[in-house]
Amino acid sequence: MDEIHYNMKCFEWYPAHLKALGYEIDAEPKLADLRCANLRDANLRDANLRDANLRGADLRDANLRGADLRDANLRGANLRDANLRGADLRGADLRGANLRDADLEGVRFDHTTVGIHAAPEGELIGWGKKSGRIIKLLIPKDSRRSCATTRKLRAERVITLEIMSGLQRLEHETEYGTVVYEVGKETLPDSFDECRWNECSNGIHFFLTRDEAEQWFC
Secondary structure, three states: OOEOOOOOOOOEOOHHHHHHHOOOEOOOOOOEEOOOOEOOOOEOOOOEOOOOEOOOOEOOOOEOOOOEOOOOEOOOOEOOOOEOOOOEOOOOEOOOOEOOOOEOOOOEOOOOOEOOOOOOOOOEEEEEEEOOEEEEEEEOOOOOEEEOOOOOEEEOOEEEEEEHHHOOEEEEEEOOEEEEEEEOOEEOOOOOOOOOOOOOOOOEEEEOOHHHHHHOOO
16 A cells, blocks of 8 residues: 555554555564655644654645654655654654655754764865766865765855866756866856755765765766
8 A cells, every 4th residue: 555645643663554565564663664655734743653664755734734754664765744843753764765855953963873963074085976987075164064964065156176087177057057166276067056855956965985986977
């Protein structure tokens, strides 16, 4: 069963309820297996979703206000425009989740929450893959930077340190126009989107390791 069309305000995920909805559950009580479930627009206000497996679930526009999502697997879930006000995300895994335009006011998270922490501060070495070439970048300490829920970051300005294959200058075509990287010189984007949850938005995109840049498909 792929879709849930119920109003689930204050709903708790007990085994009997899940079986009635056609979902498989783990042996332990209250461990809901909702991988890739269609929960778009669902009313899950104050729901008990602790330990739930919501990996890849469609939660766009869902009302998760005050929901207990402790230790939940939200990896790759689509939470765009979701209401997460006051939700408890301690211990949750949000790697790769889409939080664009989600309401995160009052959300609870700590060091055990995965995939929600801010980009590192200070001067950084970053790596990018531009037009198939690996570029080593310096992100100055006063350059604004952001990350959403993955290891891909954005910066408002960078300095090119090295372009692989010995190139000194590279022109990279993007949907926003041509971006020029030249060794020893600064590169600026057309603008910088300050909302960290808008991962694929304006800014110079980079990774923290060369390996991650090399694996990037672009």
